[in-house]
Amino acid sequence: MVCALAILHLRAEDLVRYRTIAALIAATFLLILAHLLPLPPAVWQMLPHRDLIVEIDGATGLADVWRPLTIAPQRTWNALFSLFVPLSVFLLLARFDRGQLRALLLPVICIGLLSGFVGLLQITGGEGSPLYFYSIHNDRAAVGLFSNRNHQAMLLASLFPMLAVYASLQVRTTQRFRLRAMVCAAAGAVLVPLLLVTGSRAGLVLGLIGLASVPFLFRRPATDDPQRRKAAAFPIVPVVLGIAGVTLVALLALLFSRAEALTRITGSEQAEDLRFQAFMPMLDMAWRYFPFGSGLGSFVEAYQRDEPASLLKPEYFNHAHNDFMEIALTGGVLALLLLAVAIAAWLIAGLRVWRPFKTGSDDTRIARMGFVIIGQFLLASTVDYPVRTPSLACLLILAAVWLKSGIRQSEAEVSNRLEVPQAFR
Known part of the structure; x- marks a missing residue:
């Protein structure tokens, strides 16, 4: 529809x-x-690795059936x-015009953070948590709105470049820029432990790529007022607070054995x-x-x-x-x-x-x-x-x-x- x-x-x-x-x-x-187009028997039976289907059709009297290229229609x-x-x-x-496309950044970021916090509640509630929305999912993993830890990690890792760009968008006043930069820095700080508790090894790599892209994506908004430009310098205090927050929360996650990604890397599961x-x-x-x-x-x-x-x-x-x-x-x-x-x-x-x-x-x-x-x-x-x-x-x-x-x-x-x-x- x-x-x-x-x-x-x-x-x-x-x-x-x-x-x-x-x-x-x-x-x-x-x-x-x-792949769904029905083909005459003389055609589809010549396709590679269809011998078993040909034998079954022959044994059941279906040798003249038209079949598509796919073996599972x-x-x-x-x-x-x-x-x-x-x-x-x-x-x-x-x-959408450019303004509408730009406006989608914030709701996507919010959905990603929501999924991350749902993941935290999932591992807090244990395997039987009602917050697991799918009957088949990674057990005892922070999968958020997904059923797979890798999909959750992909969404969270993509938020790093989004936050960097969102913090750089043009605003009318320096105060708004500072507030937005501080909020984005705090959100980025929270993302690190949220990514760790997913238990996704691939997610760690994706997260590092997302973090590495931040210096190339973040730029303070240009202003016409020299005084405003001077005041809109790089937000040192939020960045320092963000780094401190990352360190603190990551250490707490490790302390309480919730950094599943690191546990899986150091364990023997990868070889198996x-x-x-x-x-x-x-x-x-x-x-x-x-x-x-x-x-x-x-x-x-x-x-x-x-x-x-x-x-x-x-x-x-x-x-x-x-x-x-x-x-x-x-x-x-x-x-x-x-x-x-x-x-x-x-x-x-x-x-x-x-x-x-x-x-x-x-x-x-x-x-x-x-x-x-x-x-x-x-x-x-x-x-x-x-x-x-x-x-x-x-x-x-x-x-x-x-x-x-x-x-x-x-x-x-x-x-x-x-x-x-x-x-x-």
Whole structure:
């Protein structure tokens, strides 16, 4: 319904502004639909690694049945329908102007902090806490509004660049800037222990990347009044208080044995992690289905088909925990090409937004923030599947729109500044 409403109010120029994002989303839809297209038996039976299905059809008298490329059509249909959530968000965001996109920073930050505090209450309440909103979740972990500690950590880590940019946005008075900077510094201080208690090793790395981006994203707002500019110097006191708060709360978290991420790193769980043991078998599966793949969304069936006996466990292996591997296995070469195009578009956008002559405007900082968040998603996807979570998929779309919108506005600003005066034309 939201998607239909967004389409009714969509204008052609909105899609033109974000044509790269729109093209990537459209190509993803078309690829999934291609995997659902029924094929004659002579065609689908020749696809790689379909011998078991052919044998079963032959034994049951179904040899003449038309089948799609995917080995699990119901899963692929689910993958198709799940795309409508981020699509709806994109179509709505395409209508937003720069001010409205900028205004989304605060609610996203608040949602992230809320999820972090819910995680604290979860580990305080224990395994049976009613604040675990999903029946299947990481036990005794601070998963917040998610069911997976890595997804919670991804959201929290993305807040560091958001806070840096939000603290840098233009305000009318120096007092407002100081207040905003102090609040953002305090929120950043709280984020560190919230990230630690998730127990996500990947989250620690993502958090470090987010922290490392802060000096490149934060700039004090420019002012016209010299006195105001002098007063709006870098907020030393809030930063010092923030660092002190980080140290204190992190020490308390460690003292009460809540820093699960550090515990898991120093323990032996990493060596026993099923994800690392399954990497080579999954690589072999990807080659068996290459170049067409097993069908987008069909990982569970594809993995069960060739799961090594040595890795059989009572636990349910729902994803490859490496989205690049899963895309190769289920989507084949076309999905990999689409992924390569998306990464290339991100890198090209990065070159445009990080050029030395770029202005220090709010638009530039927002674009750079979007670039950093997308980079965090790419890194997180090497050990998990954050984009397959609807809420995080929407955050990725928002980051892409922030990046594209910020580039367009900042380049227009540079063009206006470099425009030759009318008298010299």
